[in-house]
Amino acid sequence: MPVTKEVGRPGPKNDVIGGVPTLHYLDLKSRGRGQVIRLFWEEAEIAYKDVRYSLEEFPEFKKTKLGDMNPTETVPVVELNNIILTQSYAILRHYARLLDAYDGDLLSEKYWVDAMCDIAIDWRTLFALAFFSPDSETRYPEHKAGNRARFLKALNTHLRRGEHAQGGPFVLGKKITYADLVIYQICHDEQLTQDGKGGLREYRRLVQLLDAVETRPNIARFMTSDRYLG
Ligand SMILES: N[C@@H](CCC(=O)N[C@@H](CS)C(=O)NCC(=O)O)C(=O)O
Structure with missing residues (x-):
């Protein structure tokens, strides 16, 4: 089963984004496309739930839960308030807009x-x-x-x-x-x-x-x- 960890204590930035998001990603240590999302949340003081899938169990979840959430059957996938976000860079841009920071002004x-x-x-x-x-x-x-x-x-x-x-x-x-x-x-x-x-x-x-x-x-x-x- 994937390992789930709660990271950080929900603070004002979680209020801004509407709660505590869940990240579904591979267990690739601190590497990969999903890691950038963790890094962003660490930097921005956003508490999150970190769900890690081992490389062995990923194919099974890809056909079921993850595939249901994301038609391309890839991770990262982010869930918050029953809204599913896919595509790592679109996710980062979305959070930057929500926070009105991290992507410049002009x-x-x-x-x-x-x-x-x-x-x-x-x-x-x-x-x-x-x-x-x-x-x-x-x-x-x-x-x-x-x-x-x-x-x-x-x-x-x-x-x-x-x-x-x-x-x-x-x-x-x-x-x-x-x-x-x-x-x-x-x-x-x-x-x-x-x-x-x-x-x-x-x-x-x-x-x-x-x-x-x-x-x-x-x-x-x-x-x-x-x-x-x-
Ligand atoms: N453009 C996508 C690419 C997603 C992607 O290829 N993710 C890889 C992990 S970093 C994956 O899910 N690989 C497993 C597979 O395709 O079966 C994104 O940025 O989210």
Whole structure:
């Protein structure tokens, strides 16, 4: 059976979003598309219920409960007050709008935040294809030298040049957004935030963003808690 944990105490932000949401996701330690939603809720002080499905039990639930909730039969799925939300990045954008935070104020800022997130989405798709491929022994190293290097360079260049990113450390300068968390999580899952970020020496502006995410008080507390599973 999936393991369910209640995380945090419901506070004012839960009132804003209408209660305590439930996340259904795979038990992939602190990794994957669902983890970004957990990270967002940790940052925003939203208490949540965390339901984790092991890789062994997922196929069964995909055909039943999860498939009923989500026609694409994928996770993450979020439930709150009998409303089901699917598609991880649409979920993050929805919560940013509900909180009126984490996605900028000006329309041009919102565009920029969405665009930076979309680059990380494209990167994650290629990462997952290579990493989980039956030929991962050859495909993942190819991905690291090819697509991954291309996305790192693109994100770093955008962050250096982008009008709204000037002064850093985040995608929107001083304001943290959901896109910072999405970028953080793909770098984390590619094992680039660990080991002193040694693989990111060429991407100093990106490292500035990652360091700033890690030192947000709520994120730092999470990363050093027993909820962070690596
Ligand atoms: N675009 C979707 C992709 C969802 C997705 O592919 N989820 C993966 C886990 S990260 C999944 O459910 N894989 C299992 C499967 O497809 O059977 C999203 O962002 O939510």
